[in-house]
Amino acid sequence: MLCRRALLIFIILLGFYGLAVAQTEDDSIIARIERSEFMKKRASTTNNAFLATFSYSALLPVGELAKRFGFCNNIGLNLSYKVKHNWLIGIEGAYMFGSKVRENQILAPVSTYDPPGNFIQAYGDVGTISLEMTGFQVAMRTGKVFKLSDKHPNSGIMLTLAPGFMQHKIWIRATKDSYYQFNSDYKTGYDRLTNGFMIQAQLGYLYLERKKFLNFYGGIEYTLAITQNRRAWNFFGDNGSIGSPDKHTRADMLIGIKVGWLIPKFTNKDSEQFIR
Numbered sequence: 001m002l003c004r005r006a007l008l009i010f011i012i013l014l015g016f017y018g019l020a021v022a023q024t025e026d027d028s029i030i031a032r033i034e035r036s037e038f039m040k041k042r043a044s045t046t047n048n049a050f051l052a053t054f055s056y057s058a059l060l061p062v063g064e065l066a067k068r069f070g071f072c073n074n075i076g077l078n079l080s081y082k083v084k085h086n087w088l089i090g091i092e093g094a095y096m097f098g099s100k101v102r103e104n105q106i107l108a109p110v111s112t113y114d115p116p117g118n119f120i121q122a123y124g125d126v127g128t129i130s131l132e133m134t135g136f137q138v139a140m141r142t143g144k145v146f147k148l149s150d151k152h153p154n155s156g157i158m159l160t161l162a163p164g165f166m167q168h169k170i171w172i173r174a175t176k177d178s179y180y181q182f183n184s185d186y187k188t189g190y191d192r193l194t195n196g197f198m199i200q201a202q203l204g205y206l207y208l209e210r211k212k213f214l215n216f217y218g219g220i221e222y223t224l225a226i227t228q229n230r231r232a233w234n235f236f237g238d239n240g241s242i243g244s245p246d247k248h249t250r251a252d253m254l255i256g257i258k259v260g261w262l263i264p265k266f267t268n269k270d271s272e273q274f275i276r
Contacts, residue, residue, distance in 0.1 A: 048082065067102060072254075092138070130173045137164060144159060
């Protein structure tokens with residue numbers, strides 16, 4: 001009985017020893033692969049990838065746009081493709097919004113005198129409304145990532161340019177059934193709908209890793225748009241005076257800070273590279 005127990009213990013110990021040796025050999029093989037010139041080269045090689053970027057921008061209007069709006073926001077989606085040499089090309093769209101409207105006298109002639117700034121509703125009640133900024137941007141973006149280290153070949157300083165289209169207007173937050181003077185037919189005389197060609201530049205840092213969940217972008221952006229008012233007639237001027245058509249060509253500018261979270265889909269797999 002004692003001999004059987006001793007033999008069983010010996011077999012178990014022998015099994016553990018074999019597993020330890022095999023594990024050591026496997027670790028040694030993995031270590032050699034990781035230290036190989038191929039793996040070092042692969043680690044410092046840039047990759048092709050589809051990128052989906054969700055972004056937010058905090059923007060300050062400049063130039064003529066600053067006369068109409070104050071601080072505003074921008075949320076967007078960019079779909080792009082990054083090639084092996086870190087060039088990018090893609091399309092994006094963004095929604096612009098803000099609560100600061102500086103041309104706030106455009107409704108003065110149709111507001112109440114006492115109390116000032118209120119409006120007569122459809123059933124004779126007195127109410128208030130608010131003016132806000134709303135708009136959008138669409139663009140085709142192209143640029144390049146300049147890597148700073150071979151350890152992070154897909155990351156680095158990113159510079160992009162984006163020609164596109166920008167539109168903005170004054171949004172009158174009022175229920176059309178409550179205010180006849182601001183229903184869909186009359187709002188067009190107040191909202192200053194404006195749009196035109198834009199060019200946007202971005203400079204920042206892109207962090208992109210194959211095995212990481214946290215991939216991000218952060219930087220500054222500058223937008224210049226050459227726009228015009230698209231309404232046939234403005235009911236009132238910026239100071240409440242009698243309105244007129246507006247055919248003036250505007251230079252609308254925005255400068256701000258942009259951050260984004262990226263979801264990458266790399267198109268070249270490690271296993272395929274290793275077999276080659």
